[in-house]
Amino acid sequence: MEHIDDYDMLDKDLEGSLRYARECYAAEAEEIANDESRDWSERIRADAELVHAKMTKAEKKKQYQMNTRNKELNEIFISLEWPLFEKLDAADGYIARMFKECSAMNIPPSMYKPFILEKVKDMIDQIAEKRETLDKQRPNQKEGVVTNASMRSRRRLQGN
Structure with missing residues (x-):
């Protein structure tokens, strides 16, 4: 050779x-x-x-970026999937209990289901507002700097 x-x-x-x-x-x-x-x-x-x-070179590059981002999103989700599942499972138990109690009081499902679901959505909004307020109160956290707390906050935001 x-x-x-x-x-x-x-x-x-x-x-x-x-x-x-x-x-x-x-x-x-x-x-x-x-x-x-x-x-x-x-x-x-x-x-x-x-x-x-x-595919053109630009399309291949875009496809590669999309695949990479999808892989990163999947890894982030998987890292928090089990704790989130446990919390949602617990919340589902509370909601099911509310549904049973409403049924026991002879309230029709067409009335209590939308009511409870609206209240749950309102709670989720309140939690998000509380988190945003706490994030604004941290003066030492610079914009764009990733800390453990900001990563947790971002992960929580992605779940909503």
Whole structure:
């Protein structure tokens, strides 16, 4: 194997080789996507490759950013999912108890369900307002600086 001193030439050769391989695979991908005897996973992968091949560089960059953000959102949600689930489960228990007590008092569901749900929404708004007020009262917290408290607050905001 010969030694290559010109790395720019190597990059161009590599880009050309990749482009050629993608073009060859695109032809094969179209054939796989249309072949109904193939596995669904193969056909879906081939179809995705065809869509990717037709995208512009800007569209690919935007798609990459969206995928990255979706992954980050998912990681944030997963990190707090269980504690949130437990709290919502407890809240559901309270609401179910309210519903049972209203039924026991012979109040029709068409009357108590909207009433209780409106009260719960109002409580959520009050909690959000309280959090916003507390956030404004912290003078030492600079705008844009991420602290543990601001991260918790942001996570809570995302849940509402």
